[in-house]
Amino acid sequence: MASNLIKLTRRHHPVNAPTALSKLSEIVAETGTLTDEDIRGVAADYRLPEASVYGIATFYDDLIAPRGERHVRICTGTACFEAGDADSAQRICDGLGVGIGEVSDDGSVSVAETVCLGFCHSSPAVRDNDVIDAGPGVIERVIEGTTVEAGEPPMRSLLAEPVLTQPGTWAGLRRALAELTPEDLLQVEMKAADLRGRGGAAFPAGNKWEFARNAPGEQKYIVANGDEGDPGSYIDKYLMEQSPELLLEGLALAGYAVGSDQGFVLVRSEYPQSTIILREAVEQAEAENLLGDNILGSDFSFSVTIVEGAGSYVVGEETALLACLQGLRGTVSARPPFPAERGVYEEPTVVNNIETLCNVPFIAAQGAEAFCNLSPGDSAGSKLVCFNSSFVNPGMVEVPFGLTVRELCEEVAGGLKDGAQIKAVQIGGPLGGILPASLLDTPFDFGPLAEVGCMVGHGSILAFDQTTDMRALAQHLLRFGAHESCGKCFPCRIGLQRAYELFSDDEPIDRESLEQLLETLELGSLCAHGSGMPAPIRSLLLHFPDELGLR
């Protein structure tokens, strides 16, 4: 993003006021589409260049797909790919008499695709205005106009004392304000706890906080990354909707340690309930003086603003997230500068994943040692994992690190339904490798998974059964990858399109060309989207070469 535009945005925009992007989303929700006059109007109201607002309006999925009175969005996430028939989208289109990306002539109904609605425990899922329906019969209900709210996933903890699966009590913030200096919270508890980021990169959260704390600048910000776009994952959705107090407490603790009085949660628009619930939780916490000015009578003040995204996977990348938070095109920026030096409105900013922040109240309340003792292995703390609807017991489970993937799949989740056999599992989202059944004894932990080309990632475990067509899976993943590329760096922008095209016809694929393309993506891409999309394709090349139609 061009540098003066950021300054211009900041000049005319109070920090926690709605952005031009929020306004554009609002117009689409109300009128179904954006006209040039709408774009000029928003540019004038927000004192932004018309071209810049046009650029924003053409970036986000929510702003592009025209809407009828009834807007039907079909989930095309990987869990829905595995659960659905290849023609389910077509059946909906035929049944409603309107194609994908179209509105019926009378404006009554429109259909679009979306990834992912976070109902992977009962795929396939479809969003009908703000009702998300999922599971067997959903296609028929959509066509008949009788959709119902799908049930939330079951949740349980394998830990003697659950950390992430019980409601927040604000005990960590109370202890910190009464007993710990910000420096103590950072050094004695957070850094000692070695809490690693749960969003995929596994970077130590305490180090991020320290960078931002030490960065020059009066105003600092804490941003919770609620853009859990990884298809197959609904962990952050669960936390935002079922334990919003834990997240808000974690944000406030980060603010206390770093020296920030303002936090944000950027919530993806595919999770409409999360935004509503978080806003209510912020109001409640303010009413109880757990957020706001002089929290619990202390000198510490901290506010939280909830911001909604507009449909873009790459916005989960931290620099793109900050661009979206400021209402701009959600494209990735080269680092340095890192957000810790120059983030929201060019001020030092911490960006943490939702689950990462939800661990902080436990660490603040019970200390680093208690946190480290939660798991027997190398990694501290616990992890939420979630299973897709292929399993006998789909849903969310809080587990210690170190169980094998087989134990998780077969004992915790009960194996696959109807006696089906696991062919492979994908862990942690579309940028994670694919683990074949022969390697299910790999421990579920950062190091061992990395050794077999996989990752903990977001913690989703998505099973493919014996009927899964691996070439179709590769095509599905690359279609997603190409569609979601932000378009900034050339390897990802063009390379993922070419990779998708290679898998999109019945022609044999030249293995050498494919491998060279994967190398270019891995070594050349600007962010983890382009460099990570090859991981599952590499796994398929390694473990299922005969099924890919190579030459």
Add this chain to the structure above:
Amino acid sequence: MQVMIDGKAVEVEPGTTLLEAIQGNGGHVASLCYDERLDPFGACRVCMVGVEGAPGPLPSCTTLCREGMEISTSDETALRVAAAVVELVLSELPEAPGEHTALAVVAKQLNVTRTRWTGAVHEKDEDLRHPYLAFRHELCISCGRCVRACDEVQGAFALTVTGRGFYSNVTAGVDSGFAESSCVSCGACADTCPTDAIVELRLLELAIEQNGSGE
């Protein structure tokens, strides 16, 4: 601080990028999105160099020098990635770039003579509504140089990147052409464009067109 460039010790100021250090000492690295008048952008991934101890090649335009760094401008992997990227770029255009363009020059430097990739190319979309500036969207490679020149040099904010992924492009105003935008006809965009997607219509061509003898 001191860094080694292709085996030669070089003194640089803290905050210097690898590309600045290389160019400042007579070296050369091919690139497409870099323009020394603009902030480094890191989009094209062509200016890759090898750095001793790094897990892979690094973009020289956005990587800062560190004391003792050993930089190689002839690193095999870096040049292979750079050439592969340029081959991908050639594949998105419906026609080969003009010989005098920066893209053609870079392709030649990296010995990229053809592209193996078939598939989608940018659709022809020629905009001749402005008297001095022609926009051929099909030649746009989304390097953002024009958008950044308009922002950082001229401050006119007439241009934006549009769309996303493979279908990214650049346009003026509300896709309304230069004339119906905040463009001040400074020509900075055409000056920096590496593919002739934006070109200044020469006065002579203009005269021919106005005399009615143009095609």
